[in-house]
Amino acid sequence: EVQLVDxxxxxxQPGGSLRLSxxxxxxxxxxxxxxxxxxxxxxxxxxxxxxxxxxxxIYYADxxxxxxxxxxxxxxxxxxxxxxxLRAEDTAVYYCARDPRGPDVWGQGTTVTVSS
Amino acid sequence: DVVMTQSPLSLPVTLxxxxxxxxxxxxxxxxxxxxxxxxxFQQRPGQSPRRLIYKVSNRDxxxxxxxxxxxxxxxxxxxxxxxxxxxxxxxYCMQGTHWPGTFGQGTKVEIK
Numbered sequence: 001e002v003q004l005v006d007x008x009x010x011x012x013q014p015g016g017s018l019r020l021s022x023x024x025x026x027x028x029x030x031x032x033x034x035x036x037x038x039x040x041x042x043x044x045x046x047x048x049x050x051x052x053x054x055x056x057x058i059y060y061a062d063x064x065x066x067x068x069x070x071x072x073x074x075x076x077x078x079x080x081x082x083x084x085x086l087r088a089e090d091t092a093v094y095y096c097a098r099d100p101r102g103p104d105v106w107g108q109g110t111t112v113t114v115s116s
Numbered sequence: 117d118v119v120m121t122q123s124p125l126s127l128p129v130t131l132x133x134x135x136x137x138x139x140x141x142x143x144x145x146x147x148x149x150x151x152x153x154x155x156x157f158q159q160r161p162g163q164s165p166r167r168l169i170y171k172v173s174n175r176d177x178x179x180x181x182x183x184x185x186x187x188x189x190x191x192x193x194x195x196x197x198x199x200x201x202x203x204x205x206x207x208y209c210m211q212g213t214h215w216p217g218t219f220g221q222g223t224k225v226e227i228k
Contacts, residue, residue, distance in 0.1 A: 035217075045157075045165065045208060047216040061216050095164055101212030102155040102171065106164040 002026035002105055004096050009110030016086050016114070022079040022096030022107055030074035035100040036081050038092035039109075046092075049081065050100050064090075086114045118142050118211055122220035128228040135196040137223045139209035144189050146213070153212035156185055156194045159222075160205045168207075169194065201227060 008020040020036070036048040049070040050059040058070055069082040079096050091114050097103035119142040129135045145152045156169040167176050169185035172192060182197040196203055204227060209220040 044222050045210070045219040047218065050215065059215050100217055101153045102167060102210075103165070103212075104167050104170070104176065106166070109164055 004098065004105055004107035006094065006096055006107035006110040009094065009112045011113045011115065012086055013116050014087060014114055017082070017084045018086065018112060020081040020083065020094055020110055024077045024079065029077040032098050033100050034072065034079045035097050035103065036070065036094060037097055037103070038094045040092040048094070051079070083112070088114050090114050117216060118214045118218050120209055120211055120218050120220040122209055122223050125221060125223055127223055127225045129199045129225060130228045131201065132198050135199050135225060137194045137207055139192045139194070139220050141190045141211055143214070145211050146189065152188065154187065154192050155210045155212060157208045157210060158205045159208065165208065199225070199227070
């Protein structure tokens, strides 16, 4: 079964850090572009970051540029999002997804809450 | 960024009746490879988004044929031929042609 499993969310104070993980299974992870998408409470969907199959090409939304770092370990079939200098407005459910041009597989989401 | 504008944002529908959602982009979604990366997603409460339609009109595996997508350039439509109770959800259009990918605001479909 093709699957993505998100983890690593939690409650963190403003200015703090978290590292999200996404474990892939059931497909050739190293062949796919991957992305992180987030959804603030009762809000719509927002692109966060993109990474190419090899990891050589990376993009970030302006709202997270300089604070978040996307990476992948193809040997471990895993995608990561290192989030630093977190702000209240980063509070959201974070989803990893496959194939950014038209995400066909999504993780179940992991909740990040930034609050003092 | 490309702005995706959906209408209506709320759509009360009688069971068995058709429903239609419009999505307009602020610029053409035709990519250099000739494809138009316009997708439609369904998100039920408490669930992850589920892709229904990709590249304008291609239905994903397992998606009922009452769902259809159409359009070109900057104007796109999702149609549900006969709404069923399980179709209650928020529907999003999304463009993957230009970075960053962008989503519409979402259309909430509910039963009248």
